[in-house]
Amino acid sequence: MTSFALNDSSVFVVIGSGAAGGTLANELAQRGHKVVCLEAGPRLQMADIVNDEAEMFGKLTWLDRRMATGKPDPNFPVWNCKTVGGTTMHWTAACPRLEPHEMRALTTYGVMPDTTLVDWPVTPEELEPWYQKAELRLGVTGKNGLPFLPPGNNFKVLEAGARKCGYTDIDTHHMAINSIDRDNRPACHQLGFCTSGCAIGAKWSTLYTEIPKAEETGRFELRPECMATGIALNDAGRVESVxxxxxxxxxxxxxxxxxxxxxxxxxxxxxxxxxxxRFPNGLANSSGLVGRNYMRHFTIQVMGVMPGKVHFYRQTHLAGVVRDERGHRPERGFAGGFLINTVPFTPEILAKNMLIGGWGHELTDILAKYDYLAGMLLTGEDPPQLSNAITLHATERDGYGLPVPVVHYEDHPNTIAMKNYAWKAGRRIYEALGAEQIVEMGDYIPATHNMGTARMGTDPKASVCTPYGQTHDVPNLFVSDGSLFPTSGGCNPTLTIVALVLRQAEHIDQALKAGRL
Amino acid sequence: MTELGMTRRATMRGLALGGALILAPGALAAVAAPDRRSATTAALLRTTFPHRALTDDFYRSVADRYLKEVAADPAAMKAHDLGLAELDGSHIAPFAELPAVIRRSLVEKVDQLPFFKALQWRGAEMIYRDPAVWKLVGYEGSSVEYGGYLERGFNDIDWLPKAAAGGQG
Known part of the structure; x- marks a missing residue:
């Protein structure tokens, strides 16, 4: 294995090994650059991935202390991973693209009170070829000649009910899960444990795609269990070490x-x-916007006790989508839109989610019908608000001795209006098929889509990074993850993160080759 | 909270803290006797997670495992015992011997207390992580060793209206 000396100042250091970090590191290594990738978590082997949600939660999840104020769980506001592969171990692998109107949010929605809505500084036309490259790389189904995944029970229920409600834009979704053997990984076997790490590697995760490919170049060194704590600048204001x-x-x-x-x-x-x-309020924070405009998508659920058995756990978690509510139709009473996806729960997680609403027969009558349940997850656009912010606690420290991050988040009225509409839309789908009982479940799942805290823009006073993710303040410091999103769109962010990273990698490559970095 | 309830809770707190046994008749056993503690906890678990198909022995074994865990934290055990005393203090009969509908109304009075929230959360894990319960509710669990559900019913649904079941793939 390649290793680099600590005093080798020619290496490019990438912090994080997930969708953004793992892909950027590999892309730079493929383009001939030396890369050190720091990952806070350990490197698992395939044999470590088992079909047991509780066990995998312990193995994958970022469990160092975090705090929250406002709406999220005060002790567990965000559900992401601390392991090589990052949250690509936990993700459902759904790969929708942002809609062009979402990338022009301010133009499309108009001024919305108490938001910092903007248009993206990258146009849909500029991003299009990078989406194509990202879809090829991830092997996204229903794109580039790759077949869709086959329809399973939970999806068939969603589709049948949705068609009765007049919806038409429905399929098994564009997924970064192999529908055929490719990339030295097998086709999906419908294990049903997507969010606990894919035990056969059919789902794209950087752990067994980008990382080993980067290692094959001989120009890449992964350092697991290395928790970045600081970035030092030289007198000229450039990064010199991590x-x-x-x-x-x-x-x-x-x-x-x-x-x-x-x-x-x-x-x-x-x-x-x-x-x-030089930066008393934090690195690259002359704008004061680092940590601000924190966005997540709401994730609400509707469960239906159906007239026949569904066995909704017997397939990919996100097994299909209804896109008809994604558009911007202000007559619904809100700006932007949402997606309707399938979701299953294990009995344990279902019970825990339902405990928030009650106990006794209210709970167990549903659990007793577990094999009759169909489930959907509805996620929608979250407008940026300056007051939704991640800060550092003044005194509390985690196991590393680092200040505990505090996530503050409140729903915007637009989000509340969209959620209320979405619950009704979801309910109608299962009612159309004669569901015996419907359970609406709230926005309890800790955030997995995190965005907005180092937004891209052209004005250094109104953004943290350039449209290529270079910080305005420090020329050789980049941000590569969902922090860059100026607005959240109405869909899962990972494909867009990968597309932006591939575009960023080309920009960095050109700058390195031209001697500008 | 009634005045009587306040008094009783204050009494129980005094008992647990000081160990001085000034007894109300219904309260005696709840603090001390392991059998009563186990029986009341088991009945509380059944009231919280009532499944007719699960036996009293099942709830008793979950209760005993739960109590063993709680015992590691004296403050939590104290809170748990105070909660049980509240439930056992009806002066009618011990909680475990009451009809389900009365048990339910008693639990409604304590269902916002931390001891109950803790039991709910951990109880849900212990009950719904149990493969015997999976079998009861129709969950099949780990599938990788069987090659997943691809050939084992992932798409076997047969009751949907024909016209609607199109599907793409």
């Missing part, structure tokens, strides 16, 4: 340039916690 904790010891790696890809919360924490005379 410091991290490994086995309790502080280590410093020299760097030519650095990209941060810590799934928003850790990206924010690292920048805010790196204070200097």
């Amino acid at each position: 410091t991290y904790l490994h086995n309790g010891k502080s280590v410093t790696q020299k760097a030519r340039a650095v990209a941060v890809a810590g799934n928003v919360v850790e990206t924010t924490r690292l920048l805010l916690n790196t204070k200097s005379a």
Whole structure:
């Protein structure tokens, strides 16, 4: 395995090994650059991935202390991963693209009170070829000649009910799950444990795609269990090194340039916690916007006790989609739109989610009909609000001795209106098929889509990064994850993150080759 | 909270803290006797997660495992015992011997207390992580060792209206 010296200042350091970090690191290595990738979590082997949600939760999840104020769970506001592969271990692998009207949010929706809505500084036309490259790389189904995944029970119920309601834009979705053997990975066997790590590797995860491919170049070194704690600048205001904790010891790696890809919360924490005379409020934070405009998508559920058995756990978690409510139709009483996807729950998770609403027969009458349940997850656009922000706690410290991140989030009235509409829309779908009982479940799942805290833009006063994810303040410091999103759109963010990263990699490659970095 | 309830809870707190046994008749056993503690906890679990098909022995075994875990935290055990005393203090009969409808109304009075929330959360894990319960509700669990559900019914639904079942793939 390749390894680089700590004083080798020619390496590009990538912090994070998930969708953004893992892909960027591989792409730079493929383009001939030396890369060190720091990952806070351990490197699992395929044999470590088992079909047991509770066990995998412990193996994959970022469990270091976090706090929240406002709407989220005060102790567990965000559900992301701390492992090589990052949250590509947990993701459902849904790969919708942003809609062009969503990338022009301010133009489309108009001024919305108490938001910082903007149009993206990258146009849909500019992003289009990068979406294509991302879809090819991830093997997205229903694109580039790859077949869709086959329809299973939970999807068939959703589809049948949705068609009765007049919806038509319905299929098994564009998924980064192999529908045929490809990329030295098998086709999906419908294990039903997508969010606990795919035990056969049919789902794209950087753990067994980007990372080993980067290693094959001989120009890449992965350093697992290395928690980045600071980024140092030289007198000229350029990054010169990254410091991290490994086995309790502080280590410093020299760097030519650095990209941060810590799934928003850790990206924010690292920048805010790196204070200097030049940047007293945190690195690359002259705008004061690092950590601000934090967005997540709402995730509400509707469960139906159906007239016949469904066995909704017997397939991919996100097994299909209804897109008809994705458009912007203000007559519904809100701006933007949402997607309707399938979702299953294990009995344990279903019980826990329902406990928030009650106990006794209210709960167990549903659980007793577990094999008759169909389930859907509805997720929609979340407008950016300056007051939704990730900050550092003044005194509380985690196991690394780092300030605990505090996530503050409240729903915008637009989100509340959209949720109320979405619950009704979901309910109608199962009612159309004669569901015996419908359970509406609230927005309890901790956020998995994290966006907005280092937004891209052209004005250094109104954004943290350039349209290529380069920080306005420090020329050789990049942000690569969902932090860059100026608005959230109405769909899962990972494909867009990968598309932006591939575009960023080309930009970095050209800058490195031209001697500008 | 009634005045009587307040008094009783204050009494129980005094008992648990000081160990001085000034007894109300219904309260005696709840603090001390392991059998009563186990029986009341089991009845509370059944009231919270009532499944006719699950036996009293099943709830008793979950209760005993739960109590063993709680015992590691004296403060939590104290809170749990105070909660049980509230339930056992009806002066009619011990909680476990009451009809389901009365048990339910008693639990409604404590269902916002931390001891109950803790039991709910951990109880849900213990009950619904149990393969015997999976069998009861129709969940098949780990599938990778059987090659997934691809050949084992992932698309076997047969009751949907024919016209609607198109599907893409």
